[in-house]
Amino acid sequence: MRKYVPKDDVQKKAYYTDRFWVAPQVPKSPVDSDEVFAADLAVIASKCEVLDAYIQVGQMVVIINPDDNFKVAQILKDECAYNQLSECSAIDWLAKKGQFEVFYQFLSMSKRKRVRIKCFIDKDQAVESLNPLYRSADWAEREMYDMLGVKVNNHPYFKRILMPDDWVGHPLLKTYPLQGDEAASWYEVDRIYGKEARDVIGPENRDSALVDRYDTERFGRLGHEVSRGEEYNKDQAAKPLDYQEEGGVFALSKFQEDDAVVITDRKR
Amino acid sequence: MAQHQVNYTQDGGLPVALTSVDKIVNWGRSNSLWAMTYGLACCGIEMMASGASRYDFDRFGTIFRASPRQSDLMIVAGTLTKKHAEFIKRLYDQMPEPRWVISMGSCANTGGMFNTYATVQGVDRVIPVDLYLPGCAPRPETLQYAVMMLQKKIRSEKAGKSQRQKRLV
Numbered sequence A: 001m002r003k004y005v006p007k008d009d010v011q012k013k014a015y016y017t018d019r020f021w022v023a024p025q026v027p028k029s030p031v032d033s034d035e036v037f038a039a040d041l042a043v044i045a046s047k048c049e050v051l052d053a054y055i056q057v058g059q060m061v062v063i064i065n066p067d068d069n070f071k072v073a074q075i076l077k078d079e080c081a082y083n084q085l086s087e088c089s090a091i092d093w094l095a096k097k098g099q100f101e102v103f104y105q106f107l108s109m110s111k112r113k114r115v116r117i118k119c120f121i122d123k124d125q126a127v128e129s130l131n132p133l134y135r136s137a138d139w140a141e142r143e144m145y146d147m148l149g150v151k152v153n154n155h156p157y158f159k160r161i162l163m164p165d166d167w168v169g170h171p172l173l174k175t176y177p178l179q180g181d182e183a184a185s186w187y188e189v190d191r192i193y194g195k196e197a198r199d200v201i202g203p204e205n206r207d208s209a210l211v212d213r214y215d216t217e218r219f220g221r222l223g224h225e226v227s228r229g230e231e232y233n234k235d236q237a238a239k240p241l242d243y244q245e246e247g248g249v250f251a252l253s254k255f256q257e258d259d260a261v262v263i264t265d266r267k268r
Numbered sequence B: 001m002a003q004h005q006v007n008y009t010q011d012g013g014l015p016v017a018l019t020s021v022d023k024i025v026n027w028g029r030s031n032s033l034w035a036m037t038y039g040l041a042c043c044g045i046e047m048m049a050s051g052a053s054r055y056d057f058d059r060f061g062t063i064f065r066a067s068p069r070q071s072d073l074m075i076v077a078g079t080l081t082k083k084h085a086e087f088i089k090r091l092y093d094q095m096p097e098p099r100w101v102i103s104m105g106s107c108a109n110t111g112g113m114f115n116t117y118a119t120v121q122g123v124d125r126v127i128p129v130d131l132y133l134p135g136c137a138p139r140p141e142t143l144q145y146a147v148m149m150l151q152k153k154i155r156s157e158k159a160g161k162s163q164r165q166k167r168l169v
Helices: A035-047 A064-078 A135-146 A187-194 A195-200 B021-030 B042-051 B086-092 B105-110 B142-155
Strands: A050-056 A058-063 A083-091 A099-108 A113-124 B073-077 B100-104 B132-134
Touching: A035 A050, A035 A058, A035 A064, A035 A113, A035 B105, A050 B073, A058 A064, A064 A113, A135 A195, A187 A195, A187 B086, A187 B105, B021 B086, B042 B073, B042 B100, B042 B105, B073 B105, B073 B142, B100 B105, B100 B142, B105 B132, B132 B142
Parallel strands: A058 A113, B073 B100, B100 B132
Antiparallel strands: A050 A058, A083 A099, A099 A113
16 A cells, blocks of 8 residues: 555645656766867856756756856857757756756757756746847747746746736646646636636536436436436436437428338449 | 419418428528537547538538627537637627537537646536537537537527526626
8 A cells, every 4th residue: 555645735735756756867978078069068168157067868968057048048159059949948846956947958050969058046036038049039938937937037028828818826837736726727717707606607527537427417318318407207218319300390301211221232 | 364274272282381480490590500610629620521521511501600790509629728718708709699509529528638727627617508519529420410419409499589598607
Protein backbone atom coordinates (compact mmCIF):
# COMPACT_ATOMS: atom_id res chain seq x y z
CA MET A 1 0.00 0.00 0.00
CA ARG A 2 1.12 3.53 -0.67
CA LYS A 3 2.14 5.54 2.35
CA TYR A 4 -0.61 7.85 3.65
CA VAL A 5 0.13 11.50 3.06
CA PRO A 6 -2.07 14.07 4.80
CA LYS A 7 -3.99 16.09 2.24
CA ASP A 8 -4.73 19.24 4.25
CA ASP A 9 -4.01 22.47 2.45
CA VAL A 10 -3.30 20.55 -0.69
CA GLN A 11 -4.11 23.52 -2.94
CA LYS A 12 -1.30 25.58 -1.45
CA LYS A 13 1.32 22.93 -1.98
CA ALA A 14 2.88 21.87 -5.23
CA TYR A 15 1.24 18.66 -6.33
CA TYR A 16 4.32 17.59 -8.23
CA THR A 17 6.63 15.58 -6.06
CA ASP A 18 9.11 12.86 -6.79
CA ARG A 19 6.52 10.21 -6.07
CA PHE A 20 6.96 9.01 -9.62
CA TRP A 21 10.02 8.07 -11.57
CA VAL A 22 12.28 11.01 -12.23
CA ALA A 23 14.26 10.87 -15.43
CA PRO A 24 18.02 11.01 -14.82
CA GLN A 25 19.86 14.03 -16.18
CA VAL A 26 21.39 13.77 -19.60
CA PRO A 27 25.21 13.67 -19.21
CA LYS A 28 26.94 17.03 -19.45
CA SER A 29 30.22 17.62 -21.17
CA PRO A 30 32.55 20.62 -20.76
CA VAL A 31 32.31 23.52 -23.19
CA ASP A 32 35.95 23.05 -24.23
CA SER A 33 34.94 19.93 -26.13
CA ASP A 34 33.43 22.10 -28.90
CA GLU A 35 35.49 24.86 -30.51
CA VAL A 36 32.57 26.97 -31.72
CA PHE A 37 30.84 26.93 -28.36
CA ALA A 38 34.10 27.63 -26.52
CA ALA A 39 34.61 30.75 -28.66
CA ASP A 40 31.03 31.90 -28.05
CA LEU A 41 31.33 31.36 -24.34
CA ALA A 42 34.55 33.35 -24.24
CA VAL A 43 32.77 36.31 -25.85
CA ILE A 44 29.93 36.11 -23.34
CA ALA A 45 32.25 35.65 -20.37
CA SER A 46 34.33 38.67 -21.36
CA LYS A 47 31.33 40.99 -20.90
CA CYS A 48 29.01 39.29 -18.41
CA GLU A 49 29.26 37.00 -15.46
CA VAL A 50 28.72 33.34 -16.35
CA LEU A 51 27.54 31.22 -13.44
CA ASP A 52 27.76 27.87 -15.18
CA ALA A 53 28.19 26.51 -18.70
CA TYR A 54 28.13 23.04 -20.17
CA ILE A 55 27.14 21.13 -23.28
CA GLN A 56 24.12 18.85 -23.19
CA VAL A 57 22.83 16.89 -26.21
CA GLY A 58 25.03 18.95 -28.51
CA GLN A 59 23.69 22.28 -27.28
CA MET A 60 25.49 24.73 -25.05
CA VAL A 61 23.70 25.77 -21.87
CA VAL A 62 24.84 28.97 -20.21
CA ILE A 63 23.50 30.06 -16.86
CA ILE A 64 23.70 33.79 -16.23
CA ASN A 65 22.37 36.41 -13.85
CA PRO A 66 18.80 37.45 -14.70
CA ASP A 67 19.80 41.13 -15.02
CA ASP A 68 22.17 40.28 -17.87
CA ASN A 69 19.64 38.55 -20.11
CA PHE A 70 19.22 41.42 -22.59
CA LYS A 71 22.95 42.06 -22.73
CA VAL A 72 23.77 38.41 -23.37
CA ALA A 73 21.10 38.18 -26.08
CA GLN A 74 22.59 41.24 -27.75
CA ILE A 75 26.06 39.73 -27.66
CA LEU A 76 24.75 36.48 -29.10
CA LYS A 77 22.92 38.28 -31.87
CA ASP A 78 25.51 40.88 -32.86
CA GLU A 79 28.80 39.13 -32.19
CA CYS A 80 28.09 35.40 -32.28
CA ALA A 81 25.58 35.27 -35.19
CA TYR A 82 22.77 33.66 -33.23
CA ASN A 83 20.08 35.23 -35.38
CA GLN A 84 17.01 33.37 -34.17
CA LEU A 85 15.27 33.07 -30.83
CA SER A 86 13.41 29.82 -31.28
CA GLU A 87 11.82 29.53 -27.87
CA CYS A 88 11.59 31.30 -24.58
CA SER A 89 9.64 30.29 -21.54
CA ALA A 90 9.98 29.50 -17.87
CA ILE A 91 9.86 26.48 -15.59
CA ASP A 92 8.27 26.47 -12.17
CA TRP A 93 10.83 25.32 -9.59
CA LEU A 94 9.07 27.17 -6.77
CA ALA A 95 8.54 24.06 -4.67
CA LYS A 96 12.13 22.92 -4.97
CA LYS A 97 14.14 26.15 -5.05
CA GLY A 98 11.63 28.98 -4.63
CA GLN A 99 12.61 30.20 -8.09
CA PHE A 100 11.54 30.24 -11.72
CA GLU A 101 13.95 29.10 -14.38
CA VAL A 102 13.70 31.36 -17.45
CA PHE A 103 15.29 29.95 -20.55
CA TYR A 104 16.00 31.33 -24.01
CA GLN A 105 16.80 29.00 -26.88
CA PHE A 106 18.88 30.55 -29.67
CA LEU A 107 19.71 29.19 -33.10
CA SER A 108 22.51 30.23 -35.41
CA MET A 109 21.65 29.45 -39.00
CA SER A 110 25.21 30.05 -40.24
CA LYS A 111 26.96 28.05 -37.50
CA ARG A 112 24.22 25.43 -37.27
CA LYS A 113 24.43 25.59 -33.48
CA ARG A 114 21.93 26.02 -30.70
CA VAL A 115 22.55 27.78 -27.42
CA ARG A 116 20.31 27.88 -24.37
CA ILE A 117 20.61 30.77 -21.94
CA LYS A 118 19.13 30.16 -18.52
CA CYS A 119 18.61 32.36 -15.52
CA PHE A 120 16.87 31.84 -12.21
CA ILE A 121 14.55 34.51 -10.86
CA ASP A 122 12.58 34.87 -7.67
CA LYS A 123 8.83 34.65 -7.60
CA ASP A 124 8.09 38.37 -8.01
CA GLN A 125 11.16 39.29 -10.00
CA ALA A 126 10.79 40.57 -13.58
CA VAL A 127 13.06 40.00 -16.56
CA GLU A 128 13.88 42.37 -19.40
CA SER A 129 12.08 41.87 -22.69
CA LEU A 130 14.08 40.61 -25.68
CA ASN A 131 11.48 42.01 -28.06
CA PRO A 132 13.71 44.81 -29.46
CA LEU A 133 16.23 42.16 -30.57
CA TYR A 134 14.01 39.24 -31.55
CA ARG A 135 10.42 39.67 -32.68
CA SER A 136 9.65 36.10 -31.70
CA ALA A 137 10.08 37.11 -28.08
CA ASP A 138 6.83 39.08 -28.29
CA TRP A 139 4.37 36.20 -28.10
CA ALA A 140 6.72 33.87 -26.24
CA GLU A 141 7.07 36.33 -23.38
CA ARG A 142 3.34 36.94 -23.29
CA GLU A 143 2.80 33.21 -23.05
CA MET A 144 5.39 32.98 -20.30
CA TYR A 145 3.46 35.59 -18.37
CA ASP A 146 0.10 34.01 -19.12
CA MET A 147 1.07 30.50 -18.13
CA LEU A 148 3.46 31.17 -15.24
CA GLY A 149 3.02 34.77 -14.14
CA VAL A 150 6.60 35.78 -14.90
CA LYS A 151 6.55 39.52 -15.59
CA VAL A 152 8.57 41.10 -18.38
CA ASN A 153 9.77 44.70 -18.42
CA ASN A 154 9.55 46.98 -21.47
CA HIS A 155 7.36 44.67 -23.48
CA PRO A 156 5.37 46.63 -26.11
CA TYR A 157 2.02 44.89 -25.57
CA PHE A 158 2.11 42.99 -22.34
CA LYS A 159 -1.04 41.03 -21.71
CA ARG A 160 -2.27 37.46 -21.65
CA ILE A 161 -2.11 35.57 -24.90
CA LEU A 162 -3.94 32.26 -24.42
CA MET A 163 -6.26 32.64 -21.47
CA PRO A 164 -8.93 35.39 -21.39
CA ASP A 165 -7.84 38.76 -20.06
CA ASP A 166 -9.93 38.48 -16.90
CA TRP A 167 -8.66 35.02 -16.01
CA VAL A 168 -7.45 34.50 -12.47
CA GLY A 169 -4.22 32.60 -11.92
CA HIS A 170 -1.52 31.14 -14.10
CA PRO A 171 -2.32 27.60 -15.23
CA LEU A 172 1.16 26.19 -15.76
CA LEU A 173 2.21 26.77 -12.17
CA LYS A 174 2.70 23.49 -10.35
CA THR A 175 0.36 24.71 -7.62
CA TYR A 176 -2.47 25.33 -10.09
CA PRO A 177 -4.99 22.47 -9.94
CA LEU A 178 -5.48 20.65 -13.23
CA GLN A 179 -9.25 20.97 -13.09
CA GLY A 180 -9.09 24.67 -12.29
CA ASP A 181 -9.49 26.68 -9.12
CA GLU A 182 -12.67 28.30 -7.84
CA ALA A 183 -12.53 31.20 -10.32
CA ALA A 184 -11.84 28.88 -13.25
CA SER A 185 -14.68 26.50 -12.47
CA TRP A 186 -17.23 29.33 -12.53
CA TYR A 187 -15.55 31.38 -15.24
CA GLU A 188 -18.07 30.94 -18.08
CA VAL A 189 -21.07 31.22 -15.75
CA ASP A 190 -19.82 34.43 -14.12
CA ARG A 191 -18.81 35.87 -17.45
CA ILE A 192 -22.10 35.25 -19.26
CA TYR A 193 -24.84 35.15 -16.65
CA GLY A 194 -23.27 36.75 -13.59
CA LYS A 195 -22.52 35.33 -10.18
CA GLU A 196 -26.19 35.09 -9.23
CA ALA A 197 -26.70 32.36 -11.84
CA ARG A 198 -24.30 30.01 -10.04
CA ASP A 199 -27.09 28.48 -7.98
CA VAL A 200 -29.24 27.84 -11.02
CA ILE A 201 -26.59 26.28 -13.22
CA GLY A 202 -24.81 24.45 -10.45
CA PRO A 203 -21.23 23.29 -10.08
CA GLU A 204 -19.35 21.45 -12.81
CA ASN A 205 -19.51 17.71 -12.90
CA ARG A 206 -15.88 16.63 -12.89
CA ASP A 207 -16.51 12.95 -12.30
CA SER A 208 -15.96 11.48 -15.73
CA ALA A 209 -17.18 8.06 -14.55
CA LEU A 210 -20.54 9.33 -13.32
CA VAL A 211 -23.44 7.71 -15.12
CA ASP A 212 -26.91 7.65 -13.61
CA ARG A 213 -29.27 5.96 -16.03
CA TYR A 214 -32.32 7.22 -14.15
CA ASP A 215 -31.15 10.85 -14.07
CA THR A 216 -33.44 12.53 -16.58
CA GLU A 217 -31.98 15.98 -15.95
CA ARG A 218 -28.71 15.13 -17.62
CA PHE A 219 -29.26 11.91 -19.55
CA GLY A 220 -31.73 10.52 -22.01
CA ARG A 221 -32.02 6.78 -22.25
CA LEU A 222 -32.58 5.38 -25.70
CA GLY A 223 -36.04 3.90 -26.02
CA HIS A 224 -37.12 5.38 -22.68
CA GLU A 225 -37.23 9.05 -23.56
CA VAL A 226 -39.22 11.30 -21.25
CA SER A 227 -39.27 15.07 -20.84
CA ARG A 228 -36.45 16.63 -18.93
CA GLY A 229 -36.66 16.04 -15.21
CA GLU A 230 -39.61 13.66 -15.49
CA GLU A 231 -39.56 10.31 -13.70
CA TYR A 232 -38.96 7.08 -15.56
CA ASN A 233 -41.48 4.33 -15.52
CA LYS A 234 -38.95 1.61 -14.86
CA ASP A 235 -41.31 -1.27 -15.69
CA GLN A 236 -42.18 0.02 -19.13
CA ALA A 237 -40.71 -1.80 -22.10
CA ALA A 238 -38.45 0.13 -24.42
CA LYS A 239 -40.09 2.00 -27.26
CA PRO A 240 -38.64 1.22 -30.66
CA LEU A 241 -36.29 3.89 -31.93
CA ASP A 242 -37.85 5.44 -34.95
CA TYR A 243 -37.42 8.77 -36.60
CA GLN A 244 -40.93 8.82 -37.98
CA GLU A 245 -44.20 8.72 -36.14
CA GLU A 246 -46.50 5.71 -36.49
CA GLY A 247 -48.87 7.33 -38.95
CA GLY A 248 -46.13 8.77 -41.11
CA VAL A 249 -45.38 12.44 -41.63
CA PHE A 250 -47.50 14.99 -43.46
CA ALA A 251 -47.11 14.55 -47.22
CA LEU A 252 -44.83 11.55 -46.72
CA SER A 253 -45.78 7.94 -46.20
CA LYS A 254 -44.02 5.93 -43.55
CA PHE A 255 -41.13 3.80 -44.63
CA GLN A 256 -42.02 0.13 -44.31
CA GLU A 257 -39.00 -2.03 -44.02
CA ASP A 258 -40.88 -5.14 -45.14
CA ASP A 259 -41.84 -3.53 -48.43
CA ALA A 260 -38.33 -2.47 -49.21
CA VAL A 261 -36.46 -4.24 -51.97
CA VAL A 262 -32.82 -5.04 -51.51
CA ILE A 263 -30.99 -4.81 -54.80
CA THR A 264 -28.36 -7.48 -55.11
CA ASP A 265 -27.99 -7.49 -58.86
CA ARG A 266 -25.86 -4.44 -59.58
CA LYS A 267 -26.52 -4.61 -63.31
CA ARG A 268 -30.26 -4.55 -62.93
CA MET B 1 -64.01 28.53 -72.94
CA ALA B 2 -62.09 25.41 -72.02
CA GLN B 3 -64.04 22.41 -70.96
CA HIS B 4 -62.28 20.72 -68.07
CA GLN B 5 -62.80 17.01 -68.03
CA VAL B 6 -61.42 16.57 -64.51
CA ASN B 7 -63.98 16.15 -61.82
CA TYR B 8 -62.26 17.90 -58.97
CA THR B 9 -64.71 16.77 -56.39
CA GLN B 10 -64.19 13.07 -57.03
CA ASP B 11 -61.36 10.52 -56.81
CA GLY B 12 -59.10 12.84 -54.88
CA GLY B 13 -58.96 15.13 -57.87
CA LEU B 14 -59.32 18.30 -55.81
CA PRO B 15 -55.85 19.86 -55.51
CA VAL B 16 -56.39 20.52 -51.81
CA ALA B 17 -55.00 18.67 -48.84
CA LEU B 18 -56.51 19.16 -45.43
CA THR B 19 -54.21 19.36 -42.44
CA SER B 20 -53.71 21.34 -39.27
CA VAL B 21 -51.64 24.49 -38.89
CA ASP B 22 -49.29 22.74 -36.48
CA LYS B 23 -48.59 19.99 -38.92
CA ILE B 24 -47.94 22.18 -41.91
CA VAL B 25 -45.76 24.63 -39.98
CA ASN B 26 -43.76 21.87 -38.31
CA TRP B 27 -43.46 20.08 -41.62
CA GLY B 28 -41.86 23.20 -43.05
CA ARG B 29 -39.66 23.79 -40.06
CA SER B 30 -38.44 20.25 -39.69
CA ASN B 31 -37.62 19.85 -43.35
CA SER B 32 -35.64 23.03 -43.76
CA LEU B 33 -33.35 22.98 -40.77
CA TRP B 34 -30.62 25.38 -41.71
CA ALA B 35 -27.69 24.56 -39.55
CA MET B 36 -25.05 26.97 -38.41
CA THR B 37 -21.51 25.82 -39.00
CA TYR B 38 -20.06 25.48 -35.56
CA GLY B 39 -17.08 23.24 -35.96
CA LEU B 40 -14.86 23.71 -32.94
CA ALA B 41 -12.66 20.63 -33.16
CA CYS B 42 -12.42 17.22 -34.82
CA CYS B 43 -16.22 16.73 -34.70
CA GLY B 44 -16.35 19.64 -37.10
CA ILE B 45 -14.65 17.47 -39.70
CA GLU B 46 -17.38 14.84 -39.34
CA MET B 47 -19.99 17.58 -39.57
CA MET B 48 -18.41 18.83 -42.79
CA ALA B 49 -18.35 15.28 -44.13
CA SER B 50 -22.08 15.01 -43.38
CA GLY B 51 -22.70 18.14 -45.39
CA ALA B 52 -20.62 17.01 -48.34
CA SER B 53 -21.78 14.88 -51.23
CA ARG B 54 -21.20 11.39 -49.86
CA TYR B 55 -23.62 11.75 -46.94
CA ASP B 56 -25.46 14.75 -48.36
CA PHE B 57 -27.34 16.65 -45.70
CA ASP B 58 -29.12 18.70 -48.36
CA ARG B 59 -31.61 15.91 -48.99
CA PHE B 60 -32.95 16.48 -45.47
CA GLY B 61 -33.18 20.18 -46.15
CA THR B 62 -30.28 20.78 -43.80
CA ILE B 63 -28.10 23.40 -45.41
CA PHE B 64 -25.15 24.87 -43.58
CA ARG B 65 -25.20 28.62 -43.19
CA ALA B 66 -22.30 30.77 -42.13
CA SER B 67 -24.47 33.27 -40.29
CA PRO B 68 -26.47 32.80 -37.10
CA ARG B 69 -29.20 35.09 -38.43
CA GLN B 70 -30.02 32.68 -41.25
CA SER B 71 -29.99 29.47 -39.25
CA ASP B 72 -32.42 27.50 -37.12
CA LEU B 73 -30.10 24.86 -35.81
CA MET B 74 -26.75 25.07 -34.10
CA ILE B 75 -24.65 21.92 -34.25
CA VAL B 76 -21.99 22.44 -31.61
CA ALA B 77 -19.28 20.16 -32.95
CA GLY B 78 -16.24 20.07 -30.74
CA THR B 79 -14.55 21.21 -27.57
CA LEU B 80 -15.85 24.43 -26.13
CA THR B 81 -13.20 26.34 -24.22
CA LYS B 82 -14.04 28.74 -21.43
CA LYS B 83 -12.61 31.62 -23.41
CA HIS B 84 -14.99 30.85 -26.26
CA ALA B 85 -18.07 30.28 -24.09
CA GLU B 86 -19.33 33.85 -24.27
CA PHE B 87 -19.18 33.83 -28.07
CA ILE B 88 -21.29 30.70 -28.39
CA LYS B 89 -23.86 32.35 -26.16
CA ARG B 90 -23.78 35.51 -28.24
CA LEU B 91 -24.19 33.59 -31.50
CA TYR B 92 -27.00 31.56 -30.01
CA ASP B 93 -28.77 34.77 -29.01
CA GLN B 94 -28.40 36.07 -32.56
CA MET B 95 -30.27 33.13 -34.04
CA PRO B 96 -33.94 33.85 -34.72
CA GLU B 97 -36.53 31.79 -32.89
CA PRO B 98 -37.47 29.00 -33.08
CA ARG B 99 -33.99 27.59 -32.72
CA TRP B 100 -32.56 24.25 -31.76
CA VAL B 101 -29.19 23.02 -30.61
CA ILE B 102 -27.52 19.66 -31.17
CA SER B 103 -24.57 19.01 -28.95
CA MET B 104 -22.34 16.79 -31.03
CA GLY B 105 -19.68 14.56 -29.50
CA SER B 106 -18.36 13.88 -26.03
CA CYS B 107 -16.58 17.20 -25.65
CA ALA B 108 -19.68 19.25 -26.34
CA ASN B 109 -21.82 16.95 -24.17
CA THR B 110 -19.69 16.77 -21.04
CA GLY B 111 -16.26 18.18 -21.71
CA GLY B 112 -15.21 14.69 -22.76
CA MET B 113 -11.64 13.74 -22.10
CA PHE B 114 -10.71 17.38 -21.46
CA ASN B 115 -11.30 17.31 -17.74
CA THR B 116 -9.19 20.44 -17.38
CA TYR B 117 -9.38 24.04 -16.24
CA ALA B 118 -9.87 25.53 -19.70
CA THR B 119 -12.76 23.43 -21.06
CA VAL B 120 -16.44 24.02 -20.47
CA GLN B 121 -17.83 20.80 -19.01
CA GLY B 122 -20.71 20.51 -21.44
CA VAL B 123 -22.24 23.23 -23.61
CA ASP B 124 -25.49 22.90 -21.65
CA ARG B 125 -23.81 25.05 -18.99
CA VAL B 126 -23.98 27.92 -21.45
CA ILE B 127 -26.84 27.33 -23.90
CA PRO B 128 -29.87 25.01 -23.79
CA VAL B 129 -29.42 21.78 -25.74
CA ASP B 130 -32.18 19.81 -27.47
CA LEU B 131 -30.30 16.74 -28.47
CA TYR B 132 -27.10 15.18 -27.18
CA LEU B 133 -25.24 13.08 -29.68
CA PRO B 134 -22.67 10.76 -28.09
CA GLY B 135 -19.51 9.67 -29.82
CA CYS B 136 -15.90 10.67 -30.20
CA ALA B 137 -16.34 11.69 -32.89
CA PRO B 138 -19.82 10.60 -34.08
CA ARG B 139 -19.87 9.35 -37.63
CA PRO B 140 -21.81 11.31 -40.28
CA GLU B 141 -24.67 8.81 -40.34
CA THR B 142 -25.00 9.27 -36.58
CA LEU B 143 -25.31 13.00 -37.07
CA GLN B 144 -27.91 12.42 -39.78
CA TYR B 145 -29.83 10.22 -37.39
CA ALA B 146 -29.61 12.95 -34.74
CA VAL B 147 -31.03 15.49 -37.17
CA MET B 148 -33.86 13.08 -38.03
CA MET B 149 -34.61 12.60 -34.33
CA LEU B 150 -34.63 16.36 -33.95
CA GLN B 151 -37.07 16.59 -36.85
CA LYS B 152 -39.28 14.16 -35.01
CA LYS B 153 -39.03 16.32 -31.92
CA ILE B 154 -39.94 19.42 -33.88
CA ARG B 155 -42.97 17.69 -35.38
CA SER B 156 -44.26 16.94 -31.89
CA GLU B 157 -44.02 20.59 -30.80
CA LYS B 158 -46.80 23.16 -30.92
CA ALA B 159 -46.14 25.47 -33.82
CA GLY B 160 -47.98 28.57 -32.72
CA LYS B 161 -46.56 28.86 -29.27
CA SER B 162 -43.37 30.79 -28.90
CA GLN B 163 -40.56 28.55 -27.77
CA ARG B 164 -40.60 27.64 -24.15
CA GLN B 165 -37.63 28.83 -22.18
CA LYS B 166 -35.43 25.80 -21.92
CA ARG B 167 -33.31 27.07 -19.08
CA LEU B 168 -34.01 29.46 -16.25
CA VAL B 169 -31.29 31.93 -17.03
